[in-house]
Amino acid sequence: MQNSSLWIVFHKMRMPFIVIILTYTISITGLLIIEGVDSNGNPYHMSIFDAFYFITYTATTIGFGETPYEFTYAQRLWVSFCVYLTVIGWFYGVGALISLLQNKMFLHEISRVRFKRQVKAIRKKYIILLGYNYITSEIIKRLLDADIRAVVIEKDEERVNSLILESYTPTVPVLLDNVHSPKSLEAAGISRLNCKAVVSLFNNDALNLRIGIVSKLLNKNITLAVKATHPKSVNNLNDINAEIIVNPFVTIANELKMAIQSPHLLKLEKWLYQIDTLDAHMPKLPIGRYIVCGFGRMGQSIYRTLKDEKEVDLFFIERNKKKLDGLSERELQNFIVADADDKEVLEQAGVKEAVAIVAFTNNDTVNISILATARKLNSSILTLAREDEMDDVSIFSNAQMNYLFMPSKIIINKITNALINPLADQFARCIMEKDEAWAMHLVKDLLQKIDNAPLLYEMTINEQEAPEVINFLEKSELMLSIFQVSLHNRHQHNNVIPLLLLRSDDTIVLPHWNMPIRQDDKILFACDAYAQNDIEYIAQNPYEFYYALTGEEKTIFKQRLFK
Template identity: 30%
Template sequence: MDAGSTPTSTIFLVLRRLRPPLIVLIVIFAVSVLGLTLVPGPLDANGAIQRLSFFHATYFFSYTATTIGFGEIPYAFSEQQRLWVTLCIYLSVIGWAYTLGTVFAMLQDKNFLNAVAVQRFSRQVRRLREHFFLVCGYGETGRLICKALDELGYRAVVIELDEAKVGDLELQSYSADMPALCADAGKPDTLIFAGLTSRYCRGVIALTNDDNTNLAVAIAARLLAPALPALCRAEHTDTVANMASFGTRHIINPFEKFGEYMALALHSPAAYNLLLWLTGLPGTTITRHREPPRGKWVLCGYGSFGKVMTEALENADLPVSIIDRAPPADPTHTWVKGDGTGTEALRAAGIADAVGIVAATGNDVNNLSIVVTARELNPRLFTVLRQNQVANRALFDAFESDFAMVPSEIVAHECLAILTTPLLAPFLDTVRHADGTWAKTLLDELTGRFGWDVPAVWSVAINLAQAPSVYRMLMRHEQKLRLADLLRAPETDRPELPCRALLLLREGDPPRLLPEDEQEVRLGDQILFVGSERARKDLALTLFNGHTLKFVLTGQDSPSGLVWEWLAARRQAREAARI
């Protein structure tokens, strides 16, 4: 059934399927009632033949049809009436059997089940009264996105074409229900039905394995909801160009993104580790990677990912030997024909004197075979391993490669960084272009303070919506507010919150990286923080609650509520009168 159908279509579908049995039941009931009124009954006291009225006949067959069986009313039936009732009972049994068979067949009909699912999905989306993200595609990436959004306290609405994956979503133990619809996300009607134009929708994430579907989602989001951020996955260059020409703000190519990561790791390992730490999935721990060595590299598999990695290595002035089953006639590179799983091709590519190897094929088993064989020939190799399926994580963890390229995790990291914390994107751009010494100093400072567990990263805007207590205080010009004044816990001794300001944006001023504690906070400022989840909640309480803000600033616990404020005012008035 089309997702764009109205919920009333389910009622019409039921009526169409049950029309024949309902007509049969009505005819049997009508004939039975009519016959019972015509069949002569017993003689009354005056010797006249008694006949049932339509009311009594209808009443009798009504409770007979429900097998209640009160007996013969309003008097004992004649033999003719009992013969007619017996015939009608068997006719009604046949009619009800036919009706129930039709109902059971309808309950197993795929179109009916789809109609019911669509109606249920429609109700769930309409009843959402909180912000949500529209996730198109519940594959490995979509599963990671939904899990991370749930841990961060966000809702998601999912569109997935594979019915088995929709069933898998319903089995997950998310803290909040995530409405899911089995439909084609490439159809605009499906997106509208899933809440694309809802005022509660905060963004669209296209994560399907089909670039054309992701392109259709990008176009629909651009035309139907131009104000919403749209994040679209694309693995082919022409699709990326098409999305960009249509004004798609965020296009994520996992191969190109990993190429950027590799280039950053070669240029500034500390900046790469800092980027991984800030954009990691909540609840995970980042492992500090070994720095990629400089020297000769061997690459196996010259596909989309292989081309990106070759370009990244050559841009770093590192020689590359490429192993491929069908090497092109390209004299600019060193080619070896093969797949890299055997020792002959690896030796021909010079694995003995290489410093690193990239297993870039689309087959996880072949990639593991390549790096295991290469390590046997050269134990000191730095390994970059492409993992295509998250289900094979146990095998890849057992090998312990230096770099693991997992497309689903890369896309998930980028989506979460862009959607949940908009200020993180400009800060990460600064990190990518920063000096290696600056990145290392900042990484050591932050990980030394918060550890290597992925921290909470959030942004705050000093406005009426996100910081009402601070906004009102600054509007009244009561006092100047420093950043250090806000970063105090609402506890007895007001300890410093375990968080750090990374970026401050102010209209008309250049971005301020790592603002100091003495930095003045003004209306309209946007600040990016990193720290613990407890610090995020405590800061949110300070920003929203005026009494908490006053306690954090002064240490005085003022009464809250009309009654307590009135009593406090009376006490102050009495004390002033004594003075």
Template identity: 30%
Template sequence: MTNVFYLVLRRMRVPLIIVTIVYTVCTSVLALVPGVDANGQPTPGMGLFHAFYVISYTGTTIGFGEIPVPYSGAQRLWLTVSIYATVIGWSFSIVNLLALLQDPGFQNAVRSARFNNHIRGMREPFYIVAGCGETGAMVCHGLDRVGLRFVIIEPDPVRFEELRLEQFSFDPPMARSDASQADSLIAAGLLKPNCRGVMALAPADETNLDIAVNVGMLRRGLPTLARIQETDMDTAHGVFLNDIVVNPFERFAEHLVSAIIAPERYLAREILTGLPGMPLPEAHHPPAGHWVMCGYGRFGHAITEALRAFGLTVSVIDHSHYDGGQQVDIKGRGTEPGVLAAAGIEHANGIVAGHRDDRRNLAIAAHARELNPDIFIVTRQNQRSSAPLFEAFEGDLAMEPSKLVAREFLAVITTPLLARYLAYLRNQDEPVCSQLVTKLSTLRPGYVPETWSLVMNEPTAPAVVRQIREGVEVTVGHLMADPRHESEPLWLKPLVHARDDKTMINPGKGLRLAEGDEVLFVGSAEARRRQEFTLVNDTMLTFVITGEDRSSGGLLWRWMTQRRAHSAARS
């Protein structure tokens, strides 16, 4: 708060001096002006204490009256002068105070002071989100949904005010500053030991690069998740080994090719990296054959190169790159008459509308559907506000860069082991992926299931750790059992087991756990809640291991025991 007090003292120095002088002069003169007694005889002045008392209630317009005796004419004359002088002094001070409160510099100082106090008081693990546009807002809501804290740095004043209206479960610290400056990152808590990582989501790739470099120099080893769109900047991020770079255009191109080659594998990845509680993604089967690419910017480059690398033929339509020596077949944007027909749209298997303008992409897609009703349509959605238009069009596959990056970052942050499972999934054939999709779809019918990691330590699984230390064999299957009915499994599936540097994919139920192990599960929210009872309650863990109730337990345990007995009686 040092800057706040400094601004107050500097801006209010003259008004405070004026008020002080007015009160000093009015009090001193009134103390010396002779008065009169009850008989009308002159008396000495009332003194400093009584004079200050009279000026205090006179200057504040309270007005107690002439006490204890009526004043003399000289006292009334001076009090009249004092009334106007103190009112003018207070009015001048109040006007300056209001101007100070509305001053942008003072508001920034107060905001910075609150931000710094909030950062100093944070004890929970948190992430720094540098740049909170559409992608950043999705990431923040995803972190908030899983109970992770975050700090926002946003330089745009309009966007900053919009973020203050976002509904989060807690009030996140927000700073209106440039995250590419080292001081901004330090003020946001970069050097605090409970800072778990930085997400660089600024609109400009250069800013994200600066953020990654600053983090790498100030906190070497701290993960940095950066969004970039220029391919030639990837190597710059690779200097720091903990950087995770996501290029939304190249990543979507990989997904599109994956959907063509192995649609079941693509669907499994979409489910595993989806936001929990959202509707299950639809199965897409993009066809092989001839494709038409509208727009040859960074997105168009990535899509065209990926499709051609797979052996597909692509006709590229673009206006600005046609005369620049690029691999553009037809000059145009795709909305002009005859351009799509010249690209062979009547016989094409798929089309990608990949311009930066959402309405242009929708116009291209609608025209392509008129010319070829069976064509597979991929549209690029740039703004979240355009979602109702794309939903009304009902295209086959939409690419939303902000959503793709947000999902990728959240998957890495919330479940680090998931990356290992996705790497394993990349090498699996379609029958295996189809079985996985069927299993994932039944865990939480109609909705994307949750993924979570469990570490066998005292904070997360105290009951399991105590049993392991006593020599009791605890397996993965015990964590999959329903604590209400030990013979019934929970609606979840173990994906990865990690111990030291060793990783096991799809661990079996008989795998014995050791202290420090980490297990990645996927399942319903209800299954996760029931599993937590087993992790922290010794009685429930003993029950799922042995099937015996060795303790009368508390009210909850007795209620569950009675419920099991009633269920057994009905069966």
């Protein structure tokens, strides 16, 4: 049945309805059969309406008196019986109604109907988030700040209540249901045109993959933002064309590599994710022995990323021998099977000669203890820690770590940047292939031409965002340099640098100003607020576009001639 809540009402209230109808039928039939007398003493039989009217107010215990005439003793005896009969029927019906209103299945269906109405009322683009926790709550806040609506599906009632108590503005519709259910995703409007993405960030890679497959089957054009922590899971997600795949452990390993080899690349990445400014202090990590505590998913990512780097001598401590299966005898020479939270083990690993110790186990307390012991043995050692629990920030800050890596914050930054600023995310992936000299030159240009915190502005050359450019491209060729022009003085250039040009057949990093623009090009600019305003005016305002193109003010006569 399409309307499940209505079916539940019929199912649960069917017998109470039958009981009430039977009690009324019996009571009314008796009044119709029993003979009474009118005001003149003549025999009288009640009409169906009079009998129904009398039983209606009698059964509800209101009692307006005998009508239309005084009753005989026979009628009064029957009415006495009917009072008990109908009141019992009503008690049963009211009790069944109260039970229905407390029925979890019914309440769930009512909330589902309400949820569907709330989703249907959303006119702006929105994103479906599966599960509600600290990470998704932060993503919701950033989406709302970017004027993107959010819809949540969560199977835990306490977390649903927590979301409701947050009082997001605008309201975030939430459905209490299984996150991987196709019905839930359909209720969330996954097939709607303004539904842009599905976000699944569970710690279970198999669940994330299942959600990804179901989502793509329901809507092949939907954007998937998924967490994966194993290489095999990443490959499986790539097979179903998942657009955004976040592996926090690989990200941390890459950040370590950049901090050692290319600190300016790391500086650019942190600026793109709005974590730091371009002039923030970013010391280069030293070259030498790195003791890594833990060879789980994080440790394995570090090993795969840095094992071939000559500047880094990796040495691992892992207490679970099974995690070392598959390593060669030569590789095992850099491993100790022991508890890293042990003074003698750290000394055996060469902590006194090491330049850094990396505590990346999945236990925050153990990580702090390992680093405290290492510092006692080597006061100059660099300490790097992983923090899983967001509530323990104060503990780690008091421990005075040199570097603190938080997978949760990495996921938040990666996902929000990819959803809100997709070109910036694409640019961040492209610069991973560049070297330190390239990154240093770009940072220098951004600081000199703009400032220490340039704005990121994304634009698509289409009718909605750049109608004047589209009109001109129908008649002639136009260069990217049109967006460099200052509307205050055409002979001066705005503080702007094109970072990325994305077109169907090519991805161009740092495109030249003399590059021709094409329809549907996607362009990422680094600029200040004045340059962003000018770019928007040039793209959308015919007078400003004409001035930027010719250097002359556009009059009504010139407007007709120009057309």
